[in-house]
Amino acid sequence: MNNTTVLNTLRFIVLVFFQVTVFNNIHFFGFITPYPYILFILLYPLNVNRHLFLIFSFLLGLVLDIFNNSGGVHTTACITLAFVRQNLLKMSFGYSYEFHMMRITDKISSELVTYVVTSVLIHHTVLIVLEIFNLHFIWEILLRIITSSIFSILLIFLIIGLIKSPRR
Known part of the structure; x- marks a missing residue:
């Protein structure tokens, strides 16, 4: 096993563990729940097989x-985010994103903020719309998407700051 495989396996296990044990039990004001587990999808290496990435x-x-x-809402949201990730990277970093994304956590830039914010909004929109699935609750859906997205974005940048490589 190479270093990248071990890192991604460890990242998968740690993010799932903390999502299940800690973050799923956080319900600020009864409806704000963070979902930082999508960091696995956001930080997954670009140079791997796309089919393998979709399977993971x-x-x-x-x-x-x-x-x-x-009932499948997390699976649908994760697959949707994984499917559009390449387009989000092109939108955020330009067509030379492959060169810029070698170490996404090296520095926080406007491109990284754009990438994380749009990714979280797409994931949370799919997740919450499928979870509630009733247009009579459109204001609750919008409120949960916005508030959970803000909280998740802040948490993701906090985690990225914690795992950021030390300056050389």
Whole structure:
């Protein structure tokens, strides 16, 4: 096993563990729940097989659906995010994103903020719309998408700051 495989396996296990044990039990004001587990999808290396990446994203969502008994909403949101990730990277970093993304956590830039914010909004929109699935609750859906996204974005940047490589 190479170093990248070990790092990604460890990242998968740690993010799922903390999502299931800690973050799923946080419900600020009764409806704000952070979902920082999508960091696995956001930070997954670019130079791997796309099909393998989609399978890992599926497994991430499936494991969370099993623990949450949520009927596939996490799986659908993870697969959607994994499927559009390449386009989000092109939108955020330009067509030379492959050169810029060698170490995404090296510095926080406007491109990284754009990438994380749009990714979180897409994931949370799919997740919460499928979770509630009733247009009579459109204001609750919008409120949960916005508030959970803000909280998740802040948490993701906090985690990125904690795992950031030390300056040389």
